[in-house]
Amino acid sequence: MLEQSVLIIDNNKDQRLKIQNDLKIKGFSSFGVSTSKDALKLLQSFTPAAIIVDLDISTNNGLDLCRELRNVENNWTPIIIISSNDDELDAVLGLELGADDYMIKPIRYKELIARVKSVIRRGNLCCIGSQTGDVSGNGKEVQLTNGNLTLEPDHFMFYIQGKPVDLTPKEYEILYYLFKNKGKVLSRYNLMCELLGDEDPTDERIIDVFISRIRQKIEPSRRNPTYIKTVRNIGYMMNDISHLDKKAVMEGDAFLTKG
Numbered sequence: 660m661l662e663q664s665v666l667i668i669d670n671n672k673d674q675r676l677k678i679q680n681d682l683k684i685k686g687f688s689s690f691g692v693s694t695s696k697d698a699l700k701l702l703q704s705f706t707p708a709a710i711i712v713d714l715d716i717s718t719n720n721g722l723d724l725c726r727e728l729r730n731v732e733n734n735w736t737p738i739i740i741i742s743s744n745d746d747e748l749d750a751v752l753g754l755e756l757g758a759d760d761y762m763i764k765p766i767r768y769k770e771l772i773a774r775v776k777s778v779i780r781r782g783n784l785c786c787i788g789s790q791t792g793d794v795s796g797n798g799k800e801v802q803l804t805n806g807n808l809t810l811e812p813d814h815f816m817f818y819i820q821g822k823p824v825d826l827t828p829k830e831y832e833i834l835y836y837l838f839k840n841k842g843k844v845l846s847r848y849n850l851m852c853e854l855l856g857d858e859d860p861t862d863e864r865i866i867d868v869f870i871s872r873i874r875q876k877i878e879p880s881r882r883n884p885t886y887i888k889t890v891r892n893i894g895y896m897m898n899d900i901s902h903l904d905k906k907a908v909m910e911g912d913a914f915l916t917k918g
Contacts, residue, residue: 805897
């Protein structure tokens with residue numbers, strides 16, 4: 660088995676060296692830099708198996724680096740973000756920008772290494788083309804529909820009444836999971852595990868933030884959701900809608916016009 664490399668962006672030298680040492684013990688090679696500029700330069704010459712970014716790097720916010728990697732460089736190497744700010748919105752923003760996992764300081768180093776292994780393991784797995792989904796004869800997953808909503812997993816596209824709607828990668832993952840389990844109640848824990856692939860989610864309230872943002876994009880009426888139902892004290896469920904009634908369709912048309 661080839662040795663896998665991890666890139667660490669952290670301007671705290673002691674912390675960076677500690678992470679590198681623990682990675683080495685577990686059979687990883689690693690490269691450590693203190694600035695996002697150095698990281699982007701290094702990434703021109705090699706492709707790591709995972710990237711660890713401390714959001715507190717002084718020369719450039721770690722979220723900006725995450726945004727540049729995903730949106731400018733089109734680099735989808737698994738990313739773990741580390742933050743000293745115990746703020747769920749920071750975590751949500753990082754995940755929406757394309758990060759795969761996050762940790763709040765103080766760092767639990769054994770857990771960090773476990774998370775590195777997890778994001779690498781999940782790196783080649785994606786909801787698109789999942790073997791658990793319905794597939795056509797050529798092995799491609801067919802589109803998923805529910806009421807006026809359509810998901811095309813093979814193209815990573817989402818539509819309302821045939822009109823494309825922009826979703827962040829994490830919003831898409833959650834919506835896909837809800838589609839695949841429509842009619843079933845899913846706990847926040849289940850959704851969080853699907854989002855992060857983590858057996859012990861840090862803060863399940865993050866799911867509420869994601870669901871709220873998804874509803875803003877897909878629901879005809881935000882006060883009376885048609886698609887994603889809240890199941891009190893448990894989590895959420897996507898209603899299995901064969902066809903919307905006339906009123907709901909009209910509301911949907913009005914919603915799309917406003918958007």
